[in-house]
Amino acid sequence: MKIKQVRVTPIAFRDAPLLNASGIHEPYALRSIIEVESDNGTIGLGESYGDAPVLSVLQAMQESLVGLDPFDLNGLRARVVKTVAALKPGTVGAELAPGSHPSKQVANAYSAFEVAFLDLQARSLGMPLVDLLGGAVRDEVPFSAYLFLKYAEHVGSPYKPDRWGEGISPEQIVAQARTMIEENGFKSIKLKAGTLLGPEHEVACIKALRQAFPGTPLRIDPNGNWSVETSLRMAELMGDDLQYYEDPCPGLEGMAEVHKRTGIPLATNMVVTDFDEFRRSVALNSVQIVLADHHYWGGLRDTQILARMCDTFGLGVSMHSNSHLGISLMAMTHVAAAVPNLSYACDTHYPWQEPDEEVIKGGKLPIVDGCVKLTRAPGLGVELDYDQLAKLHEQFLGCGIRQRNDVTQMQKYDPSWKALKPRF
Numbered sequence: 001m002k003i004k005q006v007r008v009t010p011i012a013f014r015d016a017p018l019l020n021a022s023g024i025h026e027p028y029a030l031r032s033i034i035e036v037e038s039d040n041g042t043i044g045l046g047e048s049y050g051d052a053p054v055l056s057v058l059q060a061m062q063e064s065l066v067g068l069d070p071f072d073l074n075g076l077r078a079r080v081v082k083t084v085a086a087l088k089p090g091t092v093g094a095e096l097a098p099g100s101h102p103s104k105q106v107a108n109a110y111s112a113f114e115v116a117f118l119d120l121q122a123r124s125l126g127m128p129l130v131d132l133l134g135g136a137v138r139d140e141v142p143f144s145a146y147l148f149l150k151y152a153e154h155v156g157s158p159y160k161p162d163r164w165g166e167g168i169s170p171e172q173i174v175a176q177a178r179t180m181i182e183e184n185g186f187k188s189i190k191l192k193a194g195t196l197l198g199p200e201h202e203v204a205c206i207k208a209l210r211q212a213f214p215g216t217p218l219r220i221d222p223n224g225n226w227s228v229e230t231s232l233r234m235a236e237l238m239g240d241d242l243q244y245y246e247d248p249c250p251g252l253e254g255m256a257e258v259h260k261r262t263g264i265p266l267a268t269n270m271v272v273t274d275f276d277e278f279r280r281s282v283a284l285n286s287v288q289i290v291l292a293d294h295h296y297w298g299g300l301r302d303t304q305i306l307a308r309m310c311d312t313f314g315l316g317v318s319m320h321s322n323s324h325l326g327i328s329l330m331a332m333t334h335v336a337a338a339v340p341n342l343s344y345a346c347d348t349h350y351p352w353q354e355p356d357e358e359v360i361k362g363g364k365l366p367i368v369d370g371c372v373k374l375t376r377a378p379g380l381g382v383e384l385d386y387d388q389l390a391k392l393h394e395q396f397l398g399c400g401i402r403q404r405n406d407v408t409q410m411q412k413y414d415p416s417w418k419a420l421k422p423r424f
Ligand SMILES: O=C([O-])C(=O)C[C@H](O)[C@@H](O)C(=O)[O-]
Pocket: 018, 019, 020, 021, 097, 098, 099, 100, 192, 221, 223, 269, 320, 321, 322, 323, 347
């Protein structure tokens, strides 16, 4: 089998005005949809970031993959390394927003195509992708309710307000959690923090959630926007309420200090984002749980290696997400199903996505009892809806956003807003 054609299609879908450490989400989130077509007509699918720095690498890769055997993942890696090395200096992207890592260009681009190659391999063999990862140790993967403080609508009202309404007061956050849990059956809750509303307000939201959902595991994620001192002060207030404390403060040293002084397990998708940081974090005991993300950890197989290393060093493992669609959700589900030591329900932004903006046939995938189920369908088990792909590509062309920037978006609400880390 040889690769005949590769298509990378940037898309944009509506995204809610969600607050975070950098500022606020823009009205559209960007992704790219990857199709790798073999000479027997089988197509493998992938989904990755759609921001300019990543897109330029993915698009530069397209021609170089033609003629390659889709089972040749070392050949894929060599071509990614060569393409990235040939890029003009300056095309390396900065961090887009907390927890996104487009600057890891080799790992990002390799991952985008590795998923599509594996999907193509599995479809050709007539087996689910998870079978190429050693087989499923679970047939469904748990996800958590991912709550955000948010405004009712975007500045300038680019389209009609989303159905979630305002999410500012603790009562509104509890209501958001109720809806998300009623609709998806989630069994654990994560609150995005580090926002302009400040740590005390966010801790009040955690307290309200604790009261409303006794026994449900809770997590808070300020994306490194609190100082060590603030993180310690908030830990004192939340202590027993938390299942884990995610990236309270910046840096491996800061995290190590917070863990040493509180004993609370710390999770991260910010200070351990590659194998070198993993090595340094183990030496410092900075984190107790690594939130993997195949989009920047170098694909599904490298995510399995990461999980094995977490096991070796006694760390927990779960998964991080960014705004995404169903192809990414299924890639996350297949790899999480093949990680025996998955210790916590994974993150997903999927409930925030509007039902009419999925690129896969049949619309949004169901999340039932907090879980996404694997099927025995070949590959990732999803098919592209080409009408939807065309619609979301048109939206990309028209939306005017080419690189996510939550800081400049917040400046539309508050011109004095600056990127500060940590802010509190
Ligand atoms: O766990 C995380 O850090 C994330 O989910 C990163 C994302 O960028 C999140 O902060 C967001 O969507 O605003």
